[in-house]
Amino acid sequence: MExxxxxxxxxxxxxxxxxxxTKQKETKKSRKRANSKDFLFGKNDPSNSKKSRRxxxxxxxxxxxxxxxLPLGGGAVLQPTVSTSSxxxxxxxxxxxxxxxxxxxxxxxxxxxxxxxxxxxxxxxLTGFIRQDSKSEIPLDRVVSVGQFLPVVxxxxxxxxVKTKNDSKAQMKRRIELSVSPSLLNSGLTAGMxxxxxxxxxxxxxxxxxxxxxDLNVGGLAGSSCxxxxxxxxxxxxxxxxxxxEEVDDATFKxxxxxxxxxxxASLPGKAKKESTIIQVKLESVKDRSKRSINPVTxxxxxxxxxxxxPGMLLDVDVEHFARNxxxxxxLGNVYRGAIDSAHLGGYLPEEDFxxxxxTSEMWWKNVFVGKNRRVSISNMDV
Numbered sequence: 001m002e003x004x005x006x007x008x009x010x011x012x013x014x015x016x017x018x019x020x021x022t023k024q025k026e027t028k029k030s031r032k033r034a035n036s037k038d039f040l041f042g043k044n045d046p047s048n049s050k051k052s053r054r055x056x057x058x059x060x061x062x063x064x065x066x067x068x069x070l071p072l073g074g075g076a077v078l079q080p081t082v083s084t085s086s087x088x089x090x091x092x093x094x095x096x097x098x099x100x101x102x103x104x105x106x107x108x109x110x111x112x113x114x115x116x117x118x119x120x121x122x123x124x125x126l127t128g129f130i131r132q133d134s135k136s137e138i139p140l141d142r143v144v145s146v147g148q149f150l151p152v153v154x155x156x157x158x159x160x161x162v163k164t165k166n167d168s169k170a171q172m173k174r175r176i177e178l179s180v181s182p183s184l185l186n187s188g189l190t191a192g193m194x195x196x197x198x199x200x201x202x203x204x205x206x207x208x209x210x211x212x213x214x215d216l217n218v219g220g221l222a223g224s225s226c227x228x229x230x231x232x233x234x235x236x237x238x239x240x241x242x243x244x245x246e247e248v249d250d251a252t253f254k255x256x257x258x259x260x261x262x263x264x265x266a267s268l269p270g271k272a273k274k275e276s277t278i279i280q281v282k283l284e285s286v287k288d289r290s291k292r293s294i295n296p297v298t299x300x301x302x303x304x305x306x307x308x309x310x311p312g313m314l315l316d317v318d319v320e321h322f323a324r325n326x327x328x329x330x331x332l333g334n335v336y337r338g339a340i341d342s343a344h345l346g347g348y349l350p351e352e353d354f355x356x357x358x359x360t361s362e363m364w365w366k367n368v369f370v371g372k373n374r375r376v377s378i379s380n381m382d383v
Contacts, residue, residue: 072321073328073339075382080321089363090323092339095124095380097157097174104154105185105381107311108178113146115139120152120178123379128152128176138258142240144180145254149286150262151201151311152178153185180260183217188307191220194279195302196265199289199312202226202281204259207239212255214263214281225279232266232282253283262312264289290314293375296333306336306381313378319369327365329376340376 072079076099078091093099095106108128112119118130118140130152132140144150155177161170179185185201194200202214214226230237237253253261263281294315317338321328327340348368 068330068334068337070337072337073323074337077323077328077339088324090321090328092323092326092328092341094341094343095122095126097126097159097176099382100126100154100157100176101382102154102156103184103187103382105311106152106154106178107377107379108150108152110144110146110148110150113141113144115141118144122152122176126176128154128178130178130180133181136258142254142256143258143260149312150180150260151185152180155179155184181217182215182260185310186216186218188305189218191218193302193304193308194218194265194268195298196268197292198265199262199292199310200265200281202261202263204228204255204257204261206257207255216279221279225277226281227278228263228281228283232280234282234284234288237283262289264292290377294332296331296335299332300335309336309378309381311378311380314375315378316373316375318373322363322366322369324363327369329374338378344379 071077072090073092076093078093080090081088106122106128108120108122110118111121111127116132116139120128120130122128130140130144157174157176159172159174162173163170180201182201182203189200200216200218202216205213205215211227211229211232214228216226233253233255235253237255240254240256242257261283264284266280266282268279269277290312292314294313296315315331317329317331317340318334319327320330320337323339326342326345329338329340330336331338342365345365348365
């Protein structure tokens with residue numbers, strides 16, 4: 001007598017139900033493995049992506065493509081907001097007294113100079129002053145000149161109430177103390193970051209027969225390791241003695257001990273022992289220096305970081321976002337982010353919009369900067 005196949009309680013229907021459940025579990029596991037594999041190796045299944053993607057994930061996926069870790073606009077920018085009813089672009093906050101902090105770098109122009117102070121015009125209609133160094137006996141009128149265009153560093157920004165004889169109520173007065181010292185402006189730089197064509201702040205340490213010894217205050221460099229030959233001064237120059245107070249034309253470079261300029265690295269010392277260990281620099285006009293743009297490959301290869309960026313640097317940027325009052329851009333190979341206020345875009349304003357003042361209130365830059373790469377100059381840095 002043949003043995004009959006034994007079944008559990010419930011008959012064949014229950015067995016078939018168990019088989020179907022096991023098959024469904026296996027298919028779910030295989031889908032999870034496929035999804036994990038796609039996630040790891042970057043393969044996308046269009047059928048699965050539609051199910052897993054949510055309406056709010058589109059912005060997150062687009063931000064992954066940007067290599068910069070900085071927020072949109074690099075900071076001081078109100079981020080864009082998206083709601084069901086409206087979409088508001090970003091808003092660039094202008095430079096103000098409240099935003100100035102110790103170490104902020106600004107682009108300024110010397111407006112007035114005396115022996116113990118100098119007045120500097122800053123962006124956004126701000127005004128700062130430079131105090132004579134207490135450790136130096138050199139008067140400020142032998143350090144900077146009226147009309148000199150140079151980056152400055154904020155030492156401190158304070159506000160205090162002052163009561164005058166004519167006014168019964170005390171008035172709030174704001175003071176922005178600045179410095180042009182190479183030790184502050186070149187903070188963070190090392191000898192290995194220097195490269196040919198780079199602009200760097202320096203102070204004339206002494207005037208010699210064939211040129212001037214320049215002090216850069218860069219880590220790893222001695223005070224006498226930088227030299228300016230007279231033949232590398234691109235323009236007319238006048239050597240001033242310690243007691244000489246002769247008035248010199250503004251277009252002429254004044255060479256005396258303690259004078260501060262932005263120099264350009266002409267050559268670096270070689271690695272061979274027989275080669276010179278002196279860094280050669282040249283002194284150019286602001287017009288010539290402003291035409292030299294920063295090479296992203298050279299800049300990043302020299303291990304520069306955001307703290308070594310300096311106002312006045314000319315570089316190429318890519319437009320990333322149209323803000324309500326300007327442009328949000330990426331720079332130096334999308335490593336950094338920045339913002340350009342509409343007040344600094346006047347040179348690109350179309351002539352028709354310039355004549356029609358009503359059109360200037362609109363976002364005219366959306367039609368001008370579409371898909372274009374632009375060359376700009378840094379006006380301020382706050383890190």
